[in-house]
Amino acid sequence: MNKNAFEDFDIIVIGGGHAGIEASLISAKLGQQVALITLDKNKIGLMPCNPSVGGVAKGIVVREIDALGGEMGKAADATALQFKLLNTSNGPAVQALRVQSDKIAYARYMQEVVSKQKNLTVIAGAAKNLLITEGKINGVELNNGEIFSTKIVILTTGTYLQPITYKGKESQVEGPDGEKKVINNISQQLQGLGFKLKRFKTGTSPRILTNTIDFSGLKVEPGSDLLLRFSSRSDYTKLLPLEKQLPCYLLHTNEKTHQIIRDNSHLSPIFYKQDIGTGPRYCPSIEDKIYRFADKERHQIFLEPESKQLDTTYIQGLSTSLPAEIQAEILKTLPGLEKAVEAAAQGLMAGINASRKLKNQEPLILGRDQAYIGVLIDDLVNKEITDPYRLLTSRAEYRLLLRHDNELSREEQRELEVNIKYQKQIENQLKEVKELSKYEARKIPHDIDYLKIDNLAEEAKEKLTKIKPASLGQAQRIAGINPTDIQMLNYYLNKNNF
Missing domain, CATH: 2.40.30.260 (Elongation Factor Tu (Ef-tu); domain 3)
Structure with a gap:
């Protein structure tokens, strides 16, 4: 760090949207010194698109966020204009809560929570550069020249990272609602570091x-x-x-x-x-x-x-x-x-695991049978994403186990009725989970050289090297990896005593 360096932080979160709020709050609650860098303090928690929280599958994620100590559920409850249970004519596996939020009240609620959180400092400014030495992050530089040192950076910039808005043939470098304060340099820096960036389109309504x-x-x-x-x-x-x-x-x-x-x-x-x-x-x-x-x-x-x-x-x-x-x-x-509500879940998990890393603890990894958050992250990591990801109940193979009504057993009578009616299906899914858990428990060393594994398809070698799955369970869900590849990989792990 040079003479312009300012305060030291354990974790710096860049971006004050849904993900950034959850990442910074949970990290601070876990005892880390955290900085939340946002373009405008008065726009933390802003809902520039549809002002709602939850919906099909996503409503269950909001409850999972709450169970993990997140804030989104409380904020949505406190600032709701309408509560609605969706898909009531269908089975319990696809029912979910949706809240129409008061966008002004929601943002103010989150701003107050963030401002009162111990160990959390809010910094207004635009991140210009990630400071990296020998492949390790050690700070963030703002557009005004201020530098803050850190051990971990969590990027939650959303649509404010090198954005372009279109209205017909007119285009502007700006964020939602005509926001001129945006972040441009970080994209080029990430590309220079070898990250493959994709541009997705997210339109909005008048x-x-x-x-x-x-x-x-x-x-x-x-x-x-x-x-x-x-x-x-x-x-x-x-x-x-x-x-x-x-x-x-x-x-x-x-x-x-x-x-x-x-x-x-x-x-x-x-x-x-x-x-x-x-x-x-x-x-x-x-x-x-x-x-x-x-x-x-x-x-x-x-x-x-x-x-x-x-x-x-x-x-x-x-x-x-x-x-x-x-x-x-x-x-x-x-x-x-x-x-x-996908962003808030990712931010929350990033904050939890950043804190666990600083404490030399194993990361918290939620399985596909444990939470929709587990489904969300597993899909994003292991499947090729070609369009903006949307979480659906159909993506969860164990959705009867991940219902709206059984998070923390908050509605015990309703849960009892569901368990009786769908007992056989639930038992079958639990058997599948038990069988597949064997693959999830079979860990893969991070530094394994897939190119040395005989009889592994070339496509499998390429994708496994790129994605670096943590377990056989993750490996088998990667697009293009077939059962034979998993067998060869498992044989190699056993043979070499991994």
């Missing part, structure tokens, strides 16, 4: 003034008439009762909507620009929907309140990168408008 909407002909989507909460630490008596919750509304696009989009599709960067990045498979833009599902006569749209302190409504299902004037034309075709 907002409209709530007082311009005619709600009379729209279908009301109320909250659920149940005692619902994400966090076991939230007091039911202090949660927003159903009669005070704000409704959402359902409407649909029509042929006029679709025709305007078809007529102007050439203005969308999805079609005219090849390197914009891959969009989310399960949440496509409206122009992508019209193109990919040309046989559909309509697509559903939800109107969702953003905050009691704002006169704006979020239009879920109308994500687009068309020019602003075309967006306005589209809105005029919609009835009533004729006059707009």
Whole structure:
């Protein structure tokens, strides 16, 4: 460090979104001296896209975050505009809680929690460089020249890392909501260090003034008439009762909507620009929907309140990168408008394991049979990701064991009913877990040379060398690794007494 070096920290977290909040809070709670570097202290916990928490599969992750000591569940409970239990007509394995959040209240809640957390220092600024010596991180330099030393850096920059926004053929180097404070240098530095970076597209929807909407002909989507909460630490008596919750509304696009989009599709960067990045498979833009599902006569749209302190409504299902004037034309075709949690889980686990590393403890690794967080991280590490990842119940092979209602056994009677009804299926999944746990327990040395293993396919050697799985269980889930490869690898480990 040079003479400009400032305070020393055990861990520095860069980025104050969902992931950064959880990473910094849990690290500080575990006794580390932590710095959270954020572009703007007043935008910690900002929800620039859809202001909601939870949903299918993700709602269960929020409860898992809470069980591990995270804050998202408490924040969502305390700032909810609406609580809704999804998929109630289906089995318990796919039911999940979703909260429509007050985006202003949520951000303020998180800012207050962060500011009061012992061992946590918030630093306003843009990270310019990661300071690395002989392959080891030892500090972070800000744009203003300040330098902070550290042992571990957790990057949680989200869409503020070298972002580009598109509105038709107009593009800007900026983050969500026109945010000009962004981080650019870190991307080039990561590439220089050998990391392969991919650009993904995450669109957002226009907002409209709530007082311009005619709600009379729209279908009301109320909250659920149940005692619902994400966090076991939230007091039911202090949660927003159903009669005070704000409704959402359902409407649909029509042929006029679709025709305007078809007529102007050439203005969308999805079609005219090849390197914009891959969009989310399960949440496509409206122009992508019209193109990919040309046989559909309509697509559903939800109107969702953003905050009691704002006169704006979020239009879920109308994500687009068309020019602003075309967006306005589209809105005029919609009835009533004729006059707009994966990250937190990763941040939490990064914070926990950064702290455990500094204490020379083994990392906390959640299995696919233990938590949706385990499924999420295992997929991201071991599977080739070609589009923005979305956690779904279908990705969890043991979803009957990972239900909404059995986290910390908070609803014991409901859990008892489920266990009786699905006892045979649960027993079968437990048998599968026991068999597969043998592979999970078979650890693989980090420095193993896969090129020396005879009879291992070349593709397997290449992917195993790149990903470096920690166990045979992880290895067998890597795309392109077949059962024969696993047998050869297991034989090699046994033969060499690993």
